[in-house]
Amino acid sequence: MPSIFTKIINREVSGHIVAEDDDFIAFLDIQPLVHGHVLVVPKKEVDYIFDLGDELYTGLFKFAKRVAKAIGEKIECKRVGVAVIGLEVPHVHIHLVPLNTMSDINFSKPKLEPSQEELKKVADKIKAVL
Template sequence: MSVFTSIIAGDIPGRFVWADDLCVVLATIAPITDGHMLVVPRAEVTRYTDADDALLAHLAVVAKRVGQAQQVAYGAPRAAVLVAGFEVDHLHLHVLPAWDEQSLRFDNARHDLPAEELDAATETVRAALRDAGWGAQVPVSADSPALA
């Protein structure tokens, strides 16, 4: 079982901004920029290239919606989507507000942010998604992928 499956199951704490039948979106614990989120399918798919086309299409649409919310919330000119997948063997798309290509390197990840800062970034994205009309997909609580 992957760490993401454990987070989705509630065995490991997570910070959720989106949930639907196919995927969740949660905050990374090592953000490259404030508001950096991960779009993760509920099904354990190891690699991007292993996912079926319908799932990838859904993940892309969710990433777009999250990216649009991040741009508004953080005043970013772009939203970036990165697919690497080396750190966890469970497909995930990194979605983050971006100002330039230099800031999109994984060696810019901040591993020591206080929980309060991660919580604040999560709430910022949750609020932006609700404001954008996606409130039905924003979980009732940031610590659970359950919807109302």
């Protein structure tokens, strides 16, 4: 069964996409830790990041770097943090989280619940740089 991320890639489920190329896609987390929290995903559905081939693995991080720089330009933060957890959805993904404090990347804290309009505004800000 396709993951929720594959459904976003295939446009079966809507997502606030900020960047995309032939191999990767980046979209806002709908329950972000902070505003501007983006997920970067390879289009090929692989469950575990260390099962990616070398080319796809390095390509994922190069793509994530481009997206992180755009986040840093448009979302007020000191840094953009990176996390790879991979337990919640069986499809490789990198979390890019705008950071002002260490607790901004604490996955056990309650998630935000922004409206679709708020998500669209954040996505448009980031897309404007890319």
